[in-house]
Each structure stands twice: as structure tokens, then as C-alpha cells.
Amino acid sequence: MATVTSRLEDYLEALFLLEATGKKQTVTALAENLKLTKGTIATVVKKMAERKLVLHESYGAIRLTSKGRQIGWQVYMKHERLTSFFHDFLGQDAERSEEIACLIEHHLDGAAANRFFNLVHFLQQAQIEKKEWTDELLRSLENAVRQPMPLTLAAEDRQNGRVCRLTGSNKMTLDLKQSGIEEGIVLKSIGRMEDGGEYAVVLADGKRLLLDADNAATVWII
Numbered sequence: 001m002a003t004v005t006s007r008l009e010d011y012l013e014a015l016f017l018l019e020a021t022g023k024k025q026t027v028t029a030l031a032e033n034l035k036l037t038k039g040t041i042a043t044v045v046k047k048m049a050e051r052k053l054v055l056h057e058s059y060g061a062i063r064l065t066s067k068g069r070q071i072g073w074q075v076y077m078k079h080e081r082l083t084s085f086f087h088d089f090l091g092q093d094a095e096r097s098e099e100i101a102c103l104i105e106h107h108l109d110g111a112a113a114n115r116f117f118n119l120v121h122f123l124q125q126a127q128i129e130k131k132e133w134t135d136e137l138l139r140s141l142e143n144a145v146r147q148p149m150p151l152t153l154a155a156e157d158r159q160n161g162r163v164c165r166l167t168g169s170n171k172m173t174l175d176l177k178q179s180g181i182e183e184g185i186v187l188k189s190i191g192r193m194e195d196g197g198e199y200a201v202v203l204a205d206g207k208r209l210l211l212d213a214d215n216a217a218t219v220w221i222i
Contacts, residue, residue, distance in 0.1 A: 004053075006106035009075045010034065011044055012053060015064055016072030025062040078105040078113060081120045089123060089141070151211070151219040155192040155199050161221030162186050168218030180207055181219060190221070 004012075014033045018025045031041045045062060048054045053068035064072060082101035086092040092100065108116060126134045148164050163185050166173045176182070180203050189202040199216040201209050211219070 004051075004071055008044070008048060008051075008053070009071060009106055011041075011048060012064070012068050012072035013075040013079065014072075015054065015062060016069060016076050019064060019069070019072075020076075025064070027062070030062070075105055077117070078108055081117055082108070084124070085116075085120050089138070091141070146222050148220045148222045151187075151190060151199055151201070151216040151221060152213060154221050155190045155216075158190055158221070160186065160188050161190065163219060164222045165220040166218055167220060168215065172215060172218055176215060176219065179209055180205075181209070181211075187221060 011030065011034070014030055015025050018029055018033065023029060027038050027041045027045060030036075030045070031038045034041070045054060045056050048068065049056045052065055053071070054065060055063040079101045082104055083094075083097045086100050087094055087097040123134070123137075146161075150167075154161055163181060163183055165183060166176060166181075168176070181187075181201070186204045187201045188204055188206075189200075191200045192198075193200060193210070198210045198212055201211065203209065
């Protein structure tokens with residue numbers, strides 16, 4: 001069975017939405033919904049009819065088949081859940097949430113889609129039931145958290161941090177560990193030398209080190 005492309009999914013979703021809202025499923029209505037020309041719509045509708053996704057007589061109404069309706073419903077539900085998630089939980093405005101949903105909906109399927117649906121349902125149900133932890137969750141989403149970054153960036157605006165990864169070659173990593181820098185260790189102070197070629201760090205035990213730019217770029221802190 002040929003794969004239904006994301007383009008066809010958009011058409012089927014639009015047809016499903018027209019059907020679900022009691023509106024006529026016509027080439028004109030679909031063109032207005034998708035902001036495309038009638039000629040473009042007619043060409044794609046013909047292809048969908050050949051794939052048995054729709055029934056369509058010349059100049060007549062378009063009807064989804066069971067197969068087409070199932071696909072349209074699935075895409076619509078993904079769109080709805082994604083829009084809700086980005087709007088209600090991630091704070092995007094309605095228009096931007098719609099845009100993001102359109103970009104993602106075609107790439108979310110299988111077990112990942114089911115898990116995502118379950119997650120959104122769980123969060124929405126918890127809000128309806130006024131679970132106390134939902135308020136804490138939403139507050140926590142507003143708080144900025146430190147993101148891992150290489151020491152070459154961290155030196156610009158940080159004074160300390162914990163080494164969370166070393167991304168250089170085996171030799172570079174071994175040399176850093178022998179100097180005292182390894183995952184989990186806290187750097188009390190991080191700075192860039194005035195000439196820009198080396199980076200100064202102070203370890204938790206007070207030991208001071210100078211790292212060249214190549215090595216510093218492989219030390220990530222958080």
C-alpha cells in the first residue's frame with residue numbers, strides 16, 4: 001500500500017473538518033480552506049479518488065471513504081492535541097500553536113503519537129480535577145534552567161558550574177582528567193584570558209588551570 005503523503009494528509013484533514021462541522025465538501029470549500037486554487041484542488045482530489053480515499057463525481061460533492069475518513073480524523077486529532085499542548089502548557093499564542101502543530105503533525109505517529117496523546121490527556125484531566133501539582137508544574141515551566149554549554153561560551157557570563165560532559169577525542173579527555181577536569185567536578189571560577197587564547201578555571205580544591213581554546217571547547221558545564 002502506497003504511503004499517504006503529508007500533502008494528502010492535509011487534504012484529508014481539511015475534508016474531515018468540513019464533514020465534522022456539517023459543511024459541504026466541495027472543491028470550492030476545500031480551496032478556500034487550504035488557500036489554494038480550484039485547479040490544484042481538483043488535481044489532488046482526482047489522485048485521492050484513485051487511491052480510494054474519497055468519492056468524487058465531476059462537479060459534485062466530495063465524500064470521504066472510510067479509509068480517507070480514518071486518516072483525516074487521525075491527523076485532525078494530532079493537530080488538536082499538539083495545538084492544545086503548545087498553547088495551554090507551553091504558553092504559545094493560538095496562531096503560533098497552530099503553525100507548530102501543522103509542522104509536527106505529519107511526523108508524529110505510531111507509539112510516539114499514542115504516548116503523546118496519553119500525556120496531553122493526563123495533563124488536561126489533572127487540570128480539570130484541580131490536582132495541586134499541576135499549578136506547581138505550570139510555575140516550574142516559567143523558570144529558566146541552565147542548559148549545558150561549552151566552557152568557551154560559559155566563560156562569557158558564568159563564574160562557576162559543574163562539568164557535565166567531555167566531548168573531545170579520547171586523548172583530549174584523558175589529558176583533561178589527568179589535569180583534574182572530569183564529569184561531575186565543580187569549577188569554582190571560569191574566565192577568559194585577555195588575549196582570548198586561553199581560559200582560566202579554578203577547581204573546587206582551589207587548583208588553578210589554564211586551558212587552550214581547543215580543550216576548553218570540549219568541556220561542557222551546567
